[in-house]
Amino acid sequence: MGILIVTGTGTEIGKTVVTAALAAAALARGRTVAVLKPAQTGLEPGEPGDAAEAARLAGPVTPVELARFPEPLAPATAARRAGMTPVRPDEVAVAAEKLAAEHDLVLVEGAGGLLVRFDEHGGTLADAARLLGAPVLVVAPAGLGTLNATALTTEALRARDVRPLGVVIGSWPAAPDLAARCNLADLPDMAGAPLLGAVPAGAGALPPERFRAEAVRWLAPELAGEWDATAFGAGFAAP
Template sequence: MVMHNNGLFITGTDTGVGKTVITAGLLGALRRRGTNAIAIKPIQSGGILRENQLISEDAYFYGAVTDLPYTSRELNPICLQPSLAPAVAAEIEGVTLNLETMLDHFLKISAEHQLTLVEGAGGLMVPLVSTGVTVADLAVRMNLPLLVVARPNLGTINHTCLTVAYAKARGLKVAGIIINMYDHHNSGVAERTNPGLIETMTGVPILGLVPMVEGLTVEGENPQPGDLITLIENYVDVDQLLKTLNHEIF
């Protein structure tokens, strides 16, 4: 099945690089400019119990940043409690996963919105349904271009270039790279030179160097976005990203 290409799949070079922050920030920036955009987390492992309901803190954060209400079934249809790779978490909980459920949900949501941001789990090689079905398989089946979120410091060249190379080998179009948690005032030599080297070595544009957001918290009962949307607008070339996606929604 070929999906409609009205979305963007957001992955990371590793866990903890800030995919959720970038996803929520982009969502807020798009909605602020009038785009009917939404973000979804097809599967969350490491869900937390709140008022006897298992929720995705990642998807909940989308609502903290924007005017979207947190509706678990819409923003995050599958939530698992163990903080492990989804395939392992599902096995522990006795839950049967399949790509078709995630794809059907994406089709439904994307049909109702101009642009759907899909946040993956960890990196592309994270086992999603089994060791043979990974996050990359979901991105391929959705037929979405990829946005790679990377960290700024030593080691990121290898992780980012490997992620892009694998994505291209799987036939995925890589729309761009965003380097998150970038210190614009006290960066070392590695941080200053990494973006240019990554762009040259991958042939993929660096679309933003996003700094740490003062006061931002994703986790907990009262997540705080700080000035995330404004920072995304100031430090990410959203117009170039949309042009790359062939969307004329300015």
């Protein structure tokens, strides 16, 4: 798996922290890693973006941004309002392939959900994944409402002949409610793809050294970790 696309069912659900955990787990296995953020929105030049945050948490990865737009909007909208050139799916694919020639793993982190538009022609992260022939990891929230959003995301991937690798819960609460506990069993069925990890809420605030040490415990072996879905689910079995 030289290139892995990381998307989400929405915004602010933990994509960057999951990306950092993926990078940390791969680094712990001795792999070289690049993190590619095609479109960073909501930040001015000089402010650290998502790729830089993933590198801060994970360690020595290569962080790359293709475009940055100042307003916190969908990339196509933010580019249009700023009078800037948008990033296009084919540019994302070319950049990812170049990084893959020099790294063992390239993590491509999207902006918002899967079908958020990159450009005025409706290009999306899903289009970049299709061009690359790369699998997509879906980051989802734990609680009520996540089943529908996750199913819609994986259906959209399959409709474009893109393989959903699995689902990772981006922010597992310290005291999960009934919906979150039930979703551990229901998410794989709804997604048609395995549950491959659960990152604890607040993980991004951990000191980097501790984050790197614990990341492998949050991710399944398919993602270079040690997390076991069956054992995790048994610890939170709903009555």
